[in-house]
Each structure stands twice: as structure tokens, then as C-alpha cells.
Amino acid sequence: MIDEYRDWIRVQNYTLGTLSEKDGNFRVDSDFALAEINFYELEMTIVELRITRKKDDETVFFLHFELRDMEYAKELFVEMGETYAELSKKQSVQVLLSCTSALTTGLVADKLNQAASLLSADFHFDAVPFPELYEKAPDYDLLLLAPQIAYEGAKIRKIMKDMTVLDIPPRLFATYDAPAILELVRQKFAERDNATRGQIEKKTVSVSDNTFRILSIAVLGYGKDLYRVLYRCYDNGKPDFEERVMRRGKGKNLHRILRDIIETSQGMHKCFDAIGITMPGEVRNGHVAINHMDPELDLVADFEKRYGVPIILKNNTQAGILGFHARHSHYKSAALLSQGVAARFGGCGAIVNNQLLEGAHNVAGEIKYILRRFYGLTISETHGVTPAETLETLDLFSRCIISLLDPEILLVRSKLLTDIEDLHKALLRTIPAANLPKLRKIDDNDALEYMLLGIMTLCVERLVK
Numbered sequence: 001m002i003d004e005y006r007d008w009i010r011v012q013n014y015t016l017g018t019l020s021e022k023d024g025n026f027r028v029d030s031d032f033a034l035a036e037i038n039f040y041e042l043e044m045t046i047v048e049l050r051i052t053r054k055k056d057d058e059t060v061f062f063l064h065f066e067l068r069d070m071e072y073a074k075e076l077f078v079e080m081g082e083t084y085a086e087l088s089k090k091q092s093v094q095v096l097l098s099c100t101s102a103l104t105t106g107l108v109a110d111k112l113n114q115a116a117s118l119l120s121a122d123f124h125f126d127a128v129p130f131p132e133l134y135e136k137a138p139d140y141d142l143l144l145l146a147p148q149i150a151y152e153g154a155k156i157r158k159i160m161k162d163m164t165v166l167d168i169p170p171r172l173f174a175t176y177d178a179p180a181i182l183e184l185v186r187q188k189f190a191e192r193d194n195a196t197r198g199q200i201e202k203k204t205v206s207v208s209d210n211t212f213r214i215l216s217i218a219v220l221g222y223g224k225d226l227y228r229v230l231y232r233c234y235d236n237g238k239p240d241f242e243e244r245v246m247r248r249g250k251g252k253n254l255h256r257i258l259r260d261i262i263e264t265s266q267g268m269h270k271c272f273d274a275i276g277i278t279m280p281g282e283v284r285n286g287h288v289a290i291n292h293m294d295p296e297l298d299l300v301a302d303f304e305k306r307y308g309v310p311i312i313l314k315n316n317t318q319a320g321i322l323g324f325h326a327r328h329s330h331y332k333s334a335a336l337l338s339q340g341v342a343a344r345f346g347g348c349g350a351i352v353n354n355q356l357l358e359g360a361h362n363v364a365g366e367i368k369y370i371l372r373r374f375y376g377l378t379i380s381e382t383h384g385v386t387p388a389e390t391l392e393t394l395d396l397f398s399r400c401i402i403s404l405l406d407p408e409i410l411l412v413r414s415k416l417l418t419d420i421e422d423l424h425k426a427l428l429r430t431i432p433a434a435n436l437p438k439l440r441k442i443d444d445n446d447a448l449e450y451m452l453l454g455i456m457t458l459c460v461e462r463l464v465k
């Protein structure tokens with residue numbers, strides 16, 4: 001099968017890059033990206049697919065899988081090819097302009113594209129109305145704000161921490177001075193490109209000493225149909241190895257993504273005593289109600305049969321609050337409110353009197369049932385919210401949590417909430433300050449750490465029993 005797959009790779013059409021081969025591994029090189037197809041022949045054959053974007057040296061596609069199903073292997077290669085093709089369309093610097101309605105900025109964007117073409121500048125400009133900015137911005141390299149929304153700049157910069165955000169000077173915008181605006185963009189992008197990128201300090205976590213080897217997998221909704229996955233092996237309670245992947249949901253493929261992670265981890269490392277999986281959605285009796293997962297599939301039974309070890313499956317906010325409590329056990333009651341990017345509905349995990357709150361049907365914390373009634377929206381209409389709308393939703397969400405659970409501390413994960421003090425002020429409108437919990441904003445990295453720690457503690461409890 002290895003030879004067959006390599007032969008198949010060799011005869012594909014590589015119009016966007018040049019294929020080369022060395023020691024049975026492949027590279028597809030172009031001026032905008034490098035794709036790598038690497039083979040690791042261990043007890044099983046592991047294939048690694050990776051694309052690195054050259055303009056910022058960022059890994060934009062990464063996965064590995066066990067080679068045992070040729071059709072699936074071809075499907076993943078095609079998925080990588082689609083990503084490579086998208087990069088070829090975006091090899092120029094992508095700039096997004098925004099104002100209140102995008103009518104004027106649409107004209108400015110057209111003039112900027114004309115100027116970029118005449119000056120052979122490697123930039124492309126698009127325009128978007130402000131309400132759609134947060135949904136569209138992640139696909140761009142740089143953000144330009146029209147004078148009409150310049151007052152939103154500070155908030156946008158807090159949310160888009162990794163993106164250069166520029167205000168268009170009113171005089172240049174009013175006169176449609178495309179060459180001057182283009183020169184401003186070129187200067188600022190060059191400054192950003194040359195700046196040293198800070199490194200995020202990697203956290204380590206541990207629980208009480210144990211003798212187990214556990215694979216913990218945390219799946220976090222990152223946007224519309226996009227999932228961020230962090231998985232880590234704990235050996236005797238200490239981190240051994242970890243990987244991060246970003247995958248877009250297609251069909252019912254979350255099941256297969258999880259299988260790839262488990263099987264390649266087993267193939268490249270020692271086996272595990274237990275596997276913990278934490279993910280969004282309603283989790284009950286081994287089933288997960290979430291997009292891109294078959295609701296009829298008993299995930300726990302399927303994986304326990306496949307891998308022969310206990311599988312512990314838990315909603316990610318429930319696992320997250322367990323992880324927080326493991327680190328901060330002086331809180332007898334705590335809650336974690338998690339809301340993804342451009343999603344109106346989130347979820348809540350809660351500890352009450354040192355016990356995880358699950359409920360008779362394991363839907364404690366699914367406050368979406370209240371919010372759906374409040375907003376009157378269907379799931380497909382939940383995307384494209386703004387910071388103001390997000391604050392309104394978090395305000396309502398938090399009031400439900402406080403009035404029903406009265407936690408000592410409330411953790412809030414929401415990228416569109418720029419300042420936790422905004423939520424505090426909103427809650428003070430009707431709740432006395434003496435009755436409010438401590439409020440703490442956490443980011444995605446904090447949330448994933450808590451989720452991994454929480455699911456590991458559940459695995460340890462199961463193995464001890």
C-alpha cells in the first residue's frame with residue numbers, strides 16, 4: 001500500500017508547485033508555500049501532511065494518519081491540495097477594508113486594487129460592512145478601518161491581537177487617494193513582517209502522582225465549522241508529548257479526525273492506559289450531539305472496541321471547570337462560560353459544592369435553550385455577531401448562571417469580549433455588587449489547558465476505580 005500511495009502521489013497534477021522526492025518523502029515547492037508528505041514506517045505506517053505558508057512561515061495545514069485505507073489517504077491528500085490551491089489565490093497580502101456599510105470602502109478597495117496592479121504591488125483589497133468584520137477578518141493579513149468606525153479601533157485591536165489594524169487618515173479616505181493609502185499599507189506591513197514574534201510560554205500541568213499513561217484530547221469550536229484540537233499524553237501525571245491541529249468539519253468527519261489522532265499517537269508513541277476526549281456539544285451515553293458527528297454513533301463503545309482501553313468522553317466546558325477546580329480547589333463553586341468566535345450560543349460547566357453539575361440528562365449548562373427562545377434564531381443564523389451583541393448575550397448567559405448557581409468565580413472564554421470589566425458593569429445594572437462572583441476572562445489556550453487537565457483527572461478516577 002505504501003508503494004501504491006507513493007506511485008499515486010507521483011502522477012498527480014502539480015501545476016501550482018514543483019514536486020521533488022527524497023528517501024521516499026515528497027515536497028511540493030512554490031513561491032508561496034511548501035507542502036510536505038512524509039512517511040514514518042514504525043509498527044504501522046504513519047503519513048504526515050503539512051503545508052507551510054512562506055510569507056509568514058506559518059503551518060496552515062497539518063495532520064497525520066495511519067496508512068491502511070487507500071481511499072481515505074487519497075481523500076486527505078486532496079484536502080491538502082485544496083488548501084494549497086487556496087493559498088495560491090491568496091499569495092498576495094490580503095487586506096480587508098471596513099466601514100459602516102462597505103459602499104464607500106468598496107469604491108476605495110477598487111481604486112487600491114487598480115493602484116496595486118499599476119505599481120506591481122503584491123496586495124489585494126476587499127471591503128466588508130462592519131457587522132461582518134469579525135467573521136471575515138481571520139482570512140486576511142491586515143485590516144483597514146474607515147474614519148466612520150475609527151472609534152472602534154481600540155476594541156478591534158484587543159480582539160485581533162495577531163493582526164495589524166490601521167486607521168485610514170480621513171483626508172486620504174475622503175479624497176480616494178489610493179496611492180497614498182497603498183504606501184501606508186506597504187510601510188506598516190513591512191514593519192509587522194520584520195517584527196519579532198513573541199513566544200507563548202507553554203504551561204505544564206499535573207495532578208496527584210499516578211502510574212498511568214493517558215492520552216487527553218480537547219476539541220474546541222474555533223469558528224464556523226472550524227475546530228482547534230490540542231492533544232497531549234500524560235505519563236504519571238506529567239506532559240510527555242503534544243500536538244495541535246486545526247481542521248475544518250466536513251460531513252461527519254469528526255469521528256475520523258479523532259481516530260487519526262489516536263491511531264497515529266499509538267503508532268508513534270507507547271500505548272495508553274486510557275483515552276480522554278472532551279468536545280463541544282451534548283454528550284450522553286457515549287453519543288455527541290454536534291455538527292460533523294453522527295448522533296447515532298456510540299463513540300465510547302466504538303473506540304473501546306477498537307483500542308481496548310477505557311474511553312472517557314465529556315463535554316468540554318464540564319471538563320474545563322474540572323481542570324480549573326483541580327488547580328484551584330479552594331473554590332467550592334465555580335463556573336466556566338465558553339463562547340466561540342462568531343457564535344451566539346455557548347455552553348457552561350459548573351462545580352457546586354466541589355461536585356461537577358451534570359443533571360439527569362447531562363445537559364446542565366446548556367443555556368442555549370433559553371437563548372434560542374430569547375433570540376428566536378436557528379442554528380444556521382447564529383454566525384456574524386459583533387462585540388456589542390456578544391456582550392448582550394454574555395450578560396444574559398451570566399445572569400442565568402449567577403441566579404441559579406451563585407458561583408464564587410465565573411470564568412469567561414469569549415474572544416469578542418475585549419474587557420471583562422464591560423461584563424461586570426452590565427451585570428451591576430440589576431445585580432448588587434455583593435452578590436456578584438469574581439469574574440475572570442480566559443483565552444483559548446487557558447481553556448484548552450483546563451480541558452486537558454479535567455479530562456485527565458476523570459481518566460485517573462476511572463482507572464483507580
